[in-house]
Amino acid sequence: MTTEAIALRRLIDSSSSILITTHINPDGDAAGSSLALYHILCKMGKNVLFISPNEIPPSLHFLPGVDEYVPFNQNPDTLAERLQNTDLLFCLDYNTLSRTGDAMAELLRTFAGKKVLIDHHQQPDTDYAISFSDTSYCSTCELLFQVLSEAYPDLKWLTPDVATCLYTGILTDSGSFRFNTVQPRTHRAVATLLEAGAPHTAIHEAIFDQNRPERFRLMAVMLSHMTYLSHSVVYSWITEKEFLQSGADKEDSEGFVNMGLSIRGVKVSALFREEEGKVRISFRSKGEVDVNQYARTYFNGGGHRNAAGGTWYGTIQEAVKRFEETIFEVVPS
Numbered sequence: 350m351t352t353e354a355i356a357l358r359r360l361i362d363s364s365s366s367i368l369i370t371t372h373i374n375p376d377g378d379a380a381g382s383s384l385a386l387y388h389i390l391c392k393m394g395k396n397v398l399f400i401s402p403n404e405i406p407p408s409l410h411f412l413p414g415v416d417e418y419v420p421f422n423q424n425p426d427t428l429a430e431r432l433q434n435t436d437l438l439f440c441l442d443y444n445t446l447s448r449t450g451d452a453m454a455e456l457l458r459t460f461a462g463k464k465v466l467i468d469h470h471q472q473p474d475t476d477y478a479i480s481f482s483d484t485s486y487c488s489t490c491e492l493l494f495q496v497l498s499e500a501y502p503d504l505k506w507l508t509p510d511v512a513t514c515l516y517t518g519i520l521t522d523s524g525s526f527r528f529n530t531v532q533p534r535t536h537r538a539v540a541t542l543l544e545a546g547a548p549h550t551a552i553h554e555a556i557f558d559q560n561r562p563e564r565f566r567l568m569a570v571m572l573s574h575m576t577y578l579s580h581s582v583v584y585s586w587i588t589e590k591e592f593l594q595s596g597a598d599k600e601d602s603e604g605f606v607n608m609g610l611s612i613r614g615v616k617v618s619a620l621f622r623e624e625e626g627k628v629r630i631s632f633r634s635k636g637e638v639d640v641n642q643y644a645r646t647y648f649n650g651g652g653h654r655n656a657a658g659g660t661w662y663g664t665i666q667e668a669v670k671r672f673e674e675t676i677f678e679v680v681p682s
């Protein structure tokens with residue numbers, strides 16, 4: 350067992366009131382890791398609460414325990430009260446408190462107790478009692494599985510519910526086991542999760558076979574705008590008006606940016622979405638092309654090497670122009 354895992358076990362043993370938090374707009378990895386830990390700590394008899402900055406999306410409502418979390422945006426007072434008597438704060442799947450949103454981050458910054466980070470994003474904050482931060486993991490769920498396996502090697506905590514939550518995060522954050530962050534150990538972890546009762550076929554169906562017709566209406570718009578900057582760079586955009594007309598919601602556009610990347614020869618795909626006077630941009634890349642650094646440099650964003658996001662404070666046309674002028678600095682034309 351690593352010293353950090355021993356330290357974590359001691360910290361959990363000596364804590365009775367534990368709070369779990371994750372990033373805003375929780376995805377499969379954020380919700381999966383938080384709910385998995387929630388189940389485990391509940392079973393240990395801890396007084397545990399999971400507060401998410403906002404709602405877990407309907408596509409993840411199959412996750413066991415999803416009815417028991419508190420969305421901060423609907424109940425801001427719960428967090429303020431809870432922080433008064435929290436022994437231990439878990440920060441899962443985010444690298445800096447601002448990823449919980451302005452209001453929630455402000456409250457979390459007032460917490461003077463012990464914090465534990467479990468995360469796989471770059472450049473994490475450093476003020477944690479224990480920090481499990483490793484960008485070589487495809488998902489926080491896989492890292493959490495590794496940490497727990499070291500801290501509690503008997504695996505008695507690995508119930509079917511926990512296995513379902515962890516499998517979901519690994520599946521979604523690894524692009525169905527295809528990203529280069531997937532390693533042999535990922536599949537070993539998944540094998541253990543299947544042995545523990547993760548219903549993988551049902552999880553795949555629950556995640557991938559839930560499209561609404563509005564998604565395809567919006568997809569048609571996105572495809573009609575698809576533009577090739579070169580044989581290796583493609584982008585598209587969706588205006589706020591088009592978005593509203595399609596009847597789609599935010600979730601419906603998930604994965605659109607990956608479609609560009611599935612075109613033969615394409616190394617970078619970008620999607621520009623107009624949203625409340627700003628432009629949200631998603632970047633995806635293949636191989637060595639680093640869109641994390643690119644998004645940081647030009648679009649007030651960041652993320653991972655092959656998957657990053659950013660924000661442009663202006664019009665879509667300006668954002669696209671900026672993209673056209675700069676993208677060939679990171680991708681060979």
Ligand SMILES: [Mn+2]
Nearest residue numbers: 378442489522
């Ligand atoms: Mn993640």
